[in-house]
Amino acid sequence: SFSSYTPDRVRQVFSVDTDSGEIRVKSNVDFEETNSYEMYIQAADRGQGAIAVHCKVVVEVLDVNDNPPEIVLSSLSSPVREDARADTVVALISINDKDSGQNKQVSLDIIPPNLPFKIKSFRNHYTIVTSAFLDRETIPSYNVTVTATDGGTPPLSSSMTLRVEVADVNDNPPRFEQTSYTVYVLENNVPSAPLCVIKATDPDAGENARITYTILNDNNHGISVASYVSVKPATGEVYALRSFDFEKLREFHFQVKAQDNGVPPLSRVATVYIYIMDSNDHSPQFVRPAANGSLSTETILRNSEAGVLVSRVLAWDLDAGENAWLLFSLHHPPELDLFKLHEYTGEIRTTRRVNEDNSTVFSLTVHVRDHGLPSRSASTTINIAVMELPPKVAPDPKRIIRPHGTMIFSHVTLYLIIALSATTFVFLLTIFVLAIVRCHAYC
Structure with a gap:
């Protein structure tokens, strides 16, 4: 049996057989709680006045890997x-x-x-x-x-x-979707009209990825770009500040800088090319006849054959391309079919022989138009006067008049002969004098 010195906690874990003295475990043993137990066992017989003997039993608990880290x-x-x-x-x-x-x-x-x-x-x-x-x-x-x-x-x-x-660290500059942008805009555009959107991205985060767009104030064609275009700082939308005129400015370029809000800020630059397209905003103007409105009068001889060049109409247009491609036409009544006008060159020629029964003065209306949409046009009037042939006079063989120019030519020839003779005489005289001087020196 356990002696009175054995603690209760030991009695709860172990048991002892009263006859055989076997000590057994009767509940779980945990090394992490107690790694050893001490118990006191006494043994006594059943006789009267028996004396008990005692021993101490120490039980060591061996650790088992039953606890994970x-x-x-x-x-x-x-x-x-x-x-x-x-x-x-x-x-x-x-x-x-x-x-x-x-x-x-x-x-x-x-x-x-x-x-x-x-x-x-x-x-x-x-x-x-x-x-x-x-x-x-x-x-x-x-x-x-x-x-x-x-x-x-x-x-x-x-x-x-x-x-x-x-x-995040601001280690990435903004990156444009394109290194350069090409924009085509029709002239006479409305000021403040959007032209394009410049887009850049930044792989950073927060303020390091918040981009501000600005236009670099470069001079282009002697005028500051800031007077032509502007950009919205937050969105990169580029818009015009003025109405463009193709006849004064056909193209310009500028640079847009995209800068993040990191510390220190990083930035990149993209180039924007603006090409202004022509619109048909100018009417053709005549150069010949003069554009000041004065009437032009051309002449043609009576009995001229068909195909004779009477006049040539010249015109020009401030526009470009198809807007400046001119087409000429002749507007006249059916009875004035004596003349025709080449639609591209502006040449006016006769269609048949100019007979006696034709009028002496013709008034032609020339119309010119461009190929713009819508097309523009202008008109002018040319007067053509028919002149009679001068009479042919036969020469009189008995009367020969020497031209005045023949006498002048004779006088000039005489003067040239005299001058050449004098120059030759002076040259020979000089040679003769030099020869005499040389001989005198040797003697």
């Missing part, structure tokens, strides 16, 4: 800047295992193993640090699973998942 998170630094250096501390953890010996030896791993984090240990304290630079634009957050495994048989393990956010 316990992970305790002490601190977590999240978010972590994406430009943080390697070995930046992200989390601090500690590991507890109630077992002992080899069952208490714990190893830590990060799952999955390809994450940019690693574990550093100091006794039973561990730190999770970065092992490489982070990139929020590639991976904005990580789920880091830490697994602790003890050395028991079989081994037991436990896990804890830490969510690590990556804080």
